[in-house]
Amino acid sequence: MRVLVIGSGAREHALALALSRDPSVVALACAPGNAGIAAVAELYGVDSADPAEVTALAQRWQADLVVIGPEVPLVAGVADAVRAAGIACFGPSAKAARIEGSKAFAKEIMAAAGVPTATSEIVDNPARLDAALGRFGPTYVVKDDGLAAGKGVVVTSDLAAARAHAMTLLDGGHPVLLESFLEGPEASLFCLVDGRTVVPLLPAQDFKRVGDGDSGPNTGGMGAYAPLPWASPDLVETIVKTIVQPVVNEMDAQGVPFSGLLYAGLALTPSGPQVIEFNCRFGDPETQAVLALLRSPLGVVLKAVATGDLASQPPLEWAPGSAVTVVVAAEGYPGRPRTGDVIAGSEAEGVLHAGTRRRDDGAVVSIGGRVLSVVGVGADLEEARQEAYRRVENLHLAGSHHRTDIALRASRGEVAVPVAR
Ligand code: AMP
Ligand code: GLY
Numbered sequence: 001m002r003v004l005v006i007g008s009g010a011r012e013h014a015l016a017l018a019l020s021r022d023p024s025v026v027a028l029a030c031a032p033g034n035a036g037i038a039a040v041a042e043l044y045g046v047d048s049a050d051p052a053e054v055t056a057l058a059q060r061w062q063a064d065l066v067v068i069g070p071e072v073p074l075v076a077g078v079a080d081a082v083r084a085a086g087i088a089c090f091g092p093s094a095k096a097a098r099i100e101g102s103k104a105f106a107k108e109i110m111a112a113a114g115v116p117t118a119t120s121e122i123v124d125n126p127a128r129l130d131a132a133l134g135r136f137g138p139t140y141v142v143k144d145d146g147l148a149a150g151k152g153v154v155v156t157s158d159l160a161a162a163r164a165h166a167m168t169l170l171d172g173g174h175p176v177l178l179e180s181f182l183e184g185p186e187a188s189l190f191c192l193v194d195g196r197t198v199v200p201l202l203p204a205q206d207f208k209r210v211g212d213g214d215s216g217p218n219t220g221g222m223g224a225y226a227p228l229p230w231a232s233p234d235l236v237e238t239i240v241k242t243i244v245q246p247v248v249n250e251m252d253a254q255g256v257p258f259s260g261l262l263y264a265g266l267a268l269t270p271s272g273p274q275v276i277e278f279n280c281r282f283g284d285p286e287t288q289a290v291l292a293l294l295r296s297p298l299g300v301v302l303k304a305v306a307t308g309d310l311a312s313q314p315p316l317e318w319a320p321g322s323a324v325t326v327v328v329a330a331e332g333y334p335g336r337p338r339t340g341d342v343i344a345g346s347e348a349e350g351v352l353h354a355g356t357r358r359r360d361d362g363a364v365v366s367i368g369g370r371v372l373s374v375v376g377v378g379a380d381l382e383e384a385r386q387e388a389y390r391r392v393e394n395l396h397l398a399g400s401h402h403r404t405d406i407a408l409r410a411s412r413g414e415v416a417v418p419v420a421r
Helices: 010-020 051-061 071-075 079-085 093-102 103-113 126-135 158-170 235-253 286-293 297-305 381-393
Strands: 001-009 027-032 065-068 088-090 120-123 141-146 154-156 176-179 186-194 198-200 208-211 215-218 221-224 259-269 271-279 322-329 351-353 356-357 364-366 370-378
Touching: 001 010, 001 051, 010 027, 010 286, 010 297, 010 351, 010 370, 051 079, 051 126, 065 079, 065 297, 071 079, 071 093, 071 176, 079 088, 079 093, 079 126, 088 297, 093 103, 093 259, 093 271, 103 235, 103 271, 120 126, 126 141, 126 158, 126 176, 141 158, 141 351, 154 158, 186 235, 186 286, 186 297, 198 235, 221 286, 221 381, 235 259, 259 297, 286 356, 286 370, 322 381, 370 381
Parallel strands: 001 027, 001 065, 065 088
Antiparallel strands: 120 176, 141 154, 141 176, 186 198, 186 259, 208 215, 221 322, 259 271, 322 370, 351 370, 356 364
């Protein structure tokens, strides 16, 4: 089959690499792609959030399957348009993508499905803010009720900082979502969903804060690892049973069936897993670690999701061992990143590209905040970490930074779900 991937990040590079290993994928294209993806796929320029443009490209290129990576095109209805043209598409409808695009919609679905999550309140009037903050914190959790690329959230025990973030959002015309604070380690569980059937991938953990020891502001994600050596053997089953399947059933019952990748972002609290957020697509950077361990043919699997045929597929096969992703970010990220620097070593094995472009003179240069995702695989987390960091050492990007502690605590057995008091 001919597969067209939409997107330009390291997640899409990981998807493209895994698809290129599937013998049933005879041709692979990516739009708009990046300098790294060009090694495994034909690249086409496209406005990925424009339903008509993406559909026209899929028709022209005669795609048998379109795989949409990022949330923005999904929320904009690109999957609807591609399907309406009679082409199989991996990714939810715009209506179903609201599970990520509108935190209020996600909360309504969870409430109807009886799924555990933080209690929340939407504040759209500054006059009500102080009383509402008083009902929640400390610790305060202040969110933007919309797509914010992981950067719209402030978690703090400082009332003034919580208030300031909420006021910035309100001043920008964004309703504010306040939430109760969920205690416990975080986990990301990606599930393939074809409207009804749920097939979980390996659980992963993401590192959202920019600095070592979880210091500094939230980012889109600075690293990840999979699977979770500290999790109980029944964790994934529990999450599917108590969280993902009920949400999938509820969306189906409400006439907005979810088809694609449903990403549950969870806090593993003393009283069980609770939802922090849902995303309507593969997570970045967890996908880079998870897919490094996948042995099943990804094209076949994603096509089965797109055609509602997941229940008839054999169980997914995984390599033993662990995978670790370390994100190399440009100077300034998560603020305004410095761009245009030449990257040395970016064509090495295990190096996935995000914000990169090939210049006319052949040099690969940085064009975004998260520039590269470096993946290491090993028999255990410590080995995978060593492999990933050895690969990071062989790269050069002026001014870049990365966390040095991705998967470190887990590899030392220092992560655990807190016990109920
Ligand atoms: P989100 O964009 O909703 O995933 O939030 C970004 C990050 O903020 C999450 O990965 C968590 O680390 C943190 N966070 C969000 N909501 C909560 C909550 N209710 N309790 C604790 N931490 C949270
Ligand atoms: N890893 C966080 C996200 O993809 O939203």
